[in-house]
Amino acid sequence: MSIWLRVHWHAFTDAWRRVGSQPLGAAFSVLVLAVAIAIPVMAAVALQSVGTVTSGLETDPHVNVYLALDASDEDARRVGDALSAHPLAAAVKFVPRSQALEELKASTHLAELLASLDRNPLPHAFTVRVRSTDPTTIAQARETWSRLPKVDQVVADFEWAERLGHWVRFANRILAFVAVGLASAVTFIVGHLIRLQVVSQREEIEVSQLIGATASDVRRPFLYHGLVQGGLAGAVAVLLSWAIAWWVGTELRALTPNYAAELKVVFLPLMDCLAITVGAAGLGLLGAWWAVGRELRQFSPSR
Numbered sequence: 001m002s003i004w005l006r007v008h009w010h011a012f013t014d015a016w017r018r019v020g021s022q023p024l025g026a027a028f029s030v031l032v033l034a035v036a037i038a039i040p041v042m043a044a045v046a047l048q049s050v051g052t053v054t055s056g057l058e059t060d061p062h063v064n065v066y067l068a069l070d071a072s073d074e075d076a077r078r079v080g081d082a083l084s085a086h087p088l089a090a091a092v093k094f095v096p097r098s099q100a101l102e103e104l105k106a107s108t109h110l111a112e113l114l115a116s117l118d119r120n121p122l123p124h125a126f127t128v129r130v131r132s133t134d135p136t137t138i139a140q141a142r143e144t145w146s147r148l149p150k151v152d153q154v155v156a157d158f159e160w161a162e163r164l165g166h167w168v169r170f171a172n173r174i175l176a177f178v179a180v181g182l183a184s185a186v187t188f189i190v191g192h193l194i195r196l197q198v199v200s201q202r203e204e205i206e207v208s209q210l211i212g213a214t215a216s217d218v219r220r221p222f223l224y225h226g227l228v229q230g231g232l233a234g235a236v237a238v239l240l241s242w243a244i245a246w247w248v249g250t251e252l253r254a255l256t257p258n259y260a261a262e263l264k265v266v267f268l269p270l271m272d273c274l275a276i277t278v279g280a281a282g283l284g285l286l287g288a289w290w291a292v293g294r295e296l297r298q299f300s301p302s303r
Contacts, residue, residue, distance in 0.1 A: 008220070015224035018197070019232075026229070029193055033233030034240055036186050037280055040179040041241040041268070047171055049266045061133045063142060064155045065126040071150040076124045079148050083128055088141045091129040097122045123152060183283055186233070190226050190287030198222060198295040219292045223285055230284020234277035242267055 019026045065083065067076060076094065083092045100122045128145075130138060142154040249265035268276075 008224075011220040011224045012228075014221045015228045018221075018225050019228060029189075030229060030232045030236055033186055033189060033229065033280070033284075034236035036182050036189070037233055037237035037276070038240045038244075040175060040182055041237055041276060042244060043171075043175050043178065045241060045245050045265065045267055047168060047175060048268065049264070050168055061130045061138075062156075063128045063130055063138065063145070065128060065145055065151060066153040066155070067124040067126075068150050068152040069121075069123050071124055075150040079151060080126060082148055083126055083145065086128075086141065086144070088130050088132060088137060089128050090131045093127040093129075095125045095127065097124050100125060183279075186230070186280065186283045187287040187290070190229055190284045191291035192287075193229070194222050194226050194288040195291040195295060197225070198292055202295075218296065219289070222292045223288045226284040226286075226288025226291075227281050228284070230287075231277060231281035233284070234280025237280065238273045238276055 065079065067079060071079075076096075080092060080094055083089055097120050101120050104122065130141070132138070138156055142156065145151060146154045245265045245267045252264060
């Protein structure tokens with residue numbers, strides 16, 4: 001067991017020696033791999049940030065009915081009775097204009113601006129929970145409700161949030177295909193780099209085989225080199241993605257006071273970052289295994 005550990009430790013340290021012997025070339029290779037890995041990582045960060053926003057949106061089937069600004073409380077009562085009597089309405093919630101103004105002040109950065117206004121610019125409104133999400137049925141109900149006296153606008157707010165959620169799920173599937181493609185590219189790049197090293201040491205490998213070195217003995221240091229390169233590339237990709245996400249998040253926070261919604265970037269959790277680093281190391285190992293095995297078969301077809 002001690003011999004086995006010593007052999008692998010020697011191969012591991014030899015891999016780091018190879019990296020240190022050509023720092024510029026190794027750094028360039030790691031950076032190229034890191035950029036390829038960082039592309040799906042940044043896409044995942046963007047989708048997670050959008051998913052965080054959409055999770056807070058109202059996606060339950062509902063329709064908002066806004067009254068005219070000159071609608072009285074009696075007008076609102078009559079509209080509420082008509083909405084409650086409609087067969088599509090499961091529940092009707094009345095939002096008086098004064099309550100809507102207070103909620104807008106509390107949930108946005110426009111409190112000072114709203115306080116400076118001479119009158120309340122918001123109308124009375126109703127939120128109607130509907131029993132169906134069928135577009136035709138909702139369109140008919142919206143047309144009926146828009147003809148009620150003192151009704152100014154009827155909006156199905158949940159529809160765009162629902163569509164956004166569908167787009168996020170579709171983007172996740174596209175991201176999976178892109179990640180697989182880039183993972184294959186990382187494997188190929190590492191394999192090509194390791195193959196060049198094997199070719200440059202061909203005479204040394206052939207001599208070692210003549211004195212009894214097995215294919216495993218020859219392959220081992222190159223495998224660890226691919227493992228180290230992939231692991232370094234994964235770690236750099238995570239750091240690069242985090243730096244970009246931090247910068248974008250800082251810029252978005254600077255824009256937040258100018259908008260009603262808070263904009264922020266949500267980075268991946270620690271376990272996902274570790275999984276990316278380990279996965280990149282595995283891709284480097286796989287690429288090295290493929291490249292060394294291919295070259296060894298050419299060196300010694302009988303093996």
